[in-house]
Amino acid sequence: MKPFFAYLSSSLPVSVLLTCVLLSSNLTAREPVWVFNNGPDAKLLSLGHGNLFHEVGLTKLIPTGSDLTLTVSMADADAFPADQRPFFAVRYKYDTTITKAGLFFTTDSLSVLSDKSYSSFAIVGDNSWRNVIVDMRLLNPENWTGTITSFRFDPSNPSDTESRYQVSRFGFFPSAEQAQSFLDAAVDAPDYAEPTQFIAPLQQVRVPGGTLFDGYDRADFMLQSTLVENPSETTVVWFKPQDGKSDAIVIPASQTNRRGFTHFVAKQPGEYRLGNVDVSLRDISNLPTATQTAIRFVVARGLLGEAGNQTFRPRDPLADADWNRAVDSLAEYGIDTEIQSKPTTRADAAVVLQVAIQTAFGTHIDSPYTNEYLTRDRIRTGAWVSPRSEAIGQDFVETYRSGGFDWMIANGAIAGSEHRNKLLRDCDKYGVELILGDGAYRNPAVATAEYFDHPSFAGTYVTDEPGTDQYDSLAETSNAYYKETGGKLPYINLLPMYANAAQLKYGASAAAIEYYDPDPALFRKYCDAFCEKFDAPYICTDIYPLNWSGGRRTTYKDYCESINVIAASAREHGKDFWCCIQTYAWVPSKRIPTESEFRWQSYCMLSFGCKGLLCWTYAGHNSEFPSLITFDGKRTNAWYDAATVFKEIRNISDAFVQYQNIGAMNHNCTDDTPYLKFSSPVENFPTVEQIRCDAPLLIGCFEKKEKNDAMGTALTIVNMSELEAVQTAQVKVNLKGSKVIAWPRGQREVETPDADGFFSFMLAPGEGIFVEVEN
Incomplete structure (x- = not known):
């Protein structure tokens, strides 16, 4: 997707064109009208939970899930006054039984898409062209104010995979008459010259x-x-x-x-x-598997024939006549081999021809990684990735991977059909494990079939922060997905402990419910129920501890307990624990983490055995609240801070996953550090014989997974001084073992004790360290 270009339909009446020009406050801004059928704006569309297709010049949308969304990006200059354009008009042709559509929008005072802006209106899905004009001042009088900065159109709400949608054009207008003139000018006849x-x-x-x-x-x-x-x-x-x-x-x-x-x-x-087609060749078995596949592929299609007597003669020179015949055959179907010179051997030609066909269809897979490698046991470092379309550049995944990220939960525009193939290819190329938010968790054998073979494809996003009332239906869907896909992950993120009882039962979207009403016992039941009902081998939540209070940096008071509860549930049920960490400030009371605060969150999580660190969210959605990248794709200081930490984490990953977490303990926890308190700490970890440190510490306790003669233990040590205090911790610890290996800032070092047998670690504010101890 690219930024909007100025466009006004030449078919609009002069009066409408003149009004549009006069109302423009910025000559570089485009008018908020978009023409898709037989028009220039189809390429600007971005879908969520759907596939976009252009059929004989017409724009068609096919849902892949229950939340089909349509967006077109708006640059800052494209924002418009709500009171000057209150009429939304859309021309559509739907084949659906659903009767409602809707708009979400943002304004200069309503910075994120939410239920506050949702404006619903009636639709008719009788497979005929229809017009609808709605007055946003009547649909949403409280919020259709100020300046409109972006919007999202839900062609129907909800959607289903049986429905089919066509959208001819839509826009925002000063009057109903001008909106009607725009709709009347639609050209919805097919253009058969178009592919x-x-x-x-x-x-x-x-x-x-x-x-x-x-x-x-x-x-x-x-x-x-x-x-x-x-x-x-x-x-x-x-x-x-x-x-x-x-x-x-x-x-x-x-x-x-x-x-x-x-x-x-x-x-x-x-x-x-x-x-x-039966292709039995006796002389290709000693070739690489990929070459054998290519040979059988082209022989089955008659592009290169057998050489006789069930042989292919793969190393024979390629005859000009055979090559020209194959090239001409593909050219008849619009496929160009794009080869400057004829391949040397028949085997080489088979590979080239297969790649040409796969490239034409966007199905060619070329990766230095296997799915087994990309989904291996490790500390996953990733992000929730749902950027605005203008942030999705050619090097998006390459840049993402360069920041230490090897795991992606992709939603919105980047997971839509217009970006999905490139996303998969780039994740294959750069080694990023991919969870796709395209709604394919229903009927997964069919819905994932097109891209299932990509080594980067690891699963499908299902939902965020459900309540226990939804668990049974979600578990049925998720467990079927997990089984039918042979272990691909149905990704669900759970509520944090600071959700209250109503949210834990009904989900985060329960109306008129505030966060921060913690009940650890109820949250433990919520986590245990997930672990017992869901087959997938993980449990994931989000915990955002970094606040501003009275101009000072403060920490969520139940931080460690909120980690401890879900980690204990994961440990007892044999599941991996993952967590989304705070990445940006989406409200004034939250703060953007610094490098030390990214490190502090990460090591706190590792101390309880967390093996998946997710940033929420990778991309900011407007200029007021950037995250690791801005809404238009530029890296922020936070990106570089997170990258520094995640690269350190990547360095310790292979060592870390050799151990299993058995819990954690605290040191010097007082009423001044409520965030360090947690229930059922480890009472006896024989590896740690004595700690000398005046500062508060968090110590994660680990034992070797594999029981053998070289059996050992490990620990994490985290400086838990309130970050506002900027206090360095001088830690001396007596460890029981024959050899100690520490990983300061991700660098492996063999440690030597002092004369009294103590190992010394200087931990800066927010610093953590992973330490291995051999018996």
């Missing part, structure tokens, strides 16, 4: 421009059935023309992946079906 994509479960069909015609039937260009036994590289698309006179032929421009998702090009109407 088209048809999509259905387990198939995506590319139809060249000029192929379709009035009265065409989509079914004549799509697979009659997507069922095929053991889909593989030798699964092909057979085509038989409608004339009934010609024999069926194999379409060379096709690919079916091992999950049964098929891409192909359809140049004319007829009967398209899947089938497997």
Whole structure:
């Protein structure tokens, strides 16, 4: 997605155009009207929980989940006064049983999308073109004020995967008459010169421009059935023309992946079906697996034939005639090999031809990493990533990975169909484990089939901060997902301990409920219930401890207890504990962490065995509240601070995961450090014989997972002085063991005790350290 370009439909009446120009307060700003069908703005659309397709010049939306959202980015200069444009108009064609749509918006005083701005209106899903004009002053009189800075359109609320949506155009107008003139100017006739994509479960069909015609039937260009036994590289698309006179032929421009998702090009109407071709070659078994696959792929499609007697002769020189014939065959389907010179051998040619077809369909996978590596046991360092579209540059994932992040929960625009393929390819390339927020947790075998083979794909985002009332239905969905996908993760983030009883039962969105009413016992039941009902091997929450109070930095008073409760539940149920840490200040009472505060949060979490550190959120949503990156994608100081810490954490990860957490204990905890208090601390950790330190400390206790002769223990030590005090902790500790290895700032050091047998560690404000002790 790119920033908006100035655009006014040439089909608008002069009076409307003149009014638009006169109302513009900034000549560089675009007017808040967008034309999608047969217009220039379809490329500006960004979807959540849906796929976007352009069919014969028309814009079509296919939901992948229950929360289909549509956004177009607005630059700061594009903001407009609410009172000057109160009429929202949209032209749509829906095939749905849902009867409501809605708008969310932000203003100069309402900085984030929330239920406060939600404005609902009626729709009719009878598969015919309809217009609707609503007066926002009537729908939401309290909040449609000031300056409108962004908005989100929900074509229906909720959505479902059976519905289909077309949106011709929409915009905001000074009067109902001008809105009606805009809608009346719509051109919604198909443009058959435009190329088209048809999509259905387990198939995506590319139809060249000029192929379709009035009265065409989509079914004549799509697979009659997507069922095929053991889909593989030798699964092909057979085509038989409608004339009934010609024999069926194999379409060379096709690919079916091992999950049964098929891409192909359809140049004319007829009967398209899947089938497997028997390719038995005796002379390729000693080749690399990828080369064998490519050879079978091209032989099945008739691009390169057998050399006779069930042989391919992979090392034979490639004949000019064979190469030219293959290139010409693909060119008929609009596929360019983009090769400057002819490959040398027949095996080389097979690889080139397969890659050309996969690249044309956006299905080529090229990664130095395996899924097993990307999902290995480690300390995951990642973020909730839901940037505005203008922040998604070509190097987005590369920059993300350079900050020490190896894990991503992707939602919103970046997880939508217009960005998803590049996101997957870049995560494959740079080694980022990816959880996609595209709604594919329902019917996952089909919904994830298109991209399942990407090594970076690790699971699907399900929901955030549910209550126990939702657990049974969510567990049924999540456990089915986990089983059907062979262990991909259905990601759910839980409420923190400072949620109150009503929220823990009904979820974070329960109306008129305030946070900060902690009940550790009730929160423990909430966590235990999740661990018992859900099969996935993790539990995750968010805890944001860094506050401003009276101009001073203060810490959430139940911080360690809130970590301790969920960590203990995870430990007792054999699950990994993950947590979202504070990353930015979204309200004045919160603060943006410094480097030392990122480090302090991280080591506090590690002390209770946390193996997943997530930043919420990676991207700011407006200029007032930037996070690690601004709303337009620029890195902030916080990005560099978090990157410094996460790179340190990455260095200790391999050592850290050799141990299992058995709890934590505190040192010098007083009423001045309420945030250090927690229930059931470890009372006896034989490795630590004595601590000498005047400062408050948090000590995480660990034992080796593998029981062997070199069995050892480990600990974390964290300076828990109130961060406002900027106090260094001088720690001396007597450790029982034959060898001590410390990891200050992520650097491995073998430590030597002093004459009294004590090891010394100087911990700056917010500092933590991981220490291994061999028996």
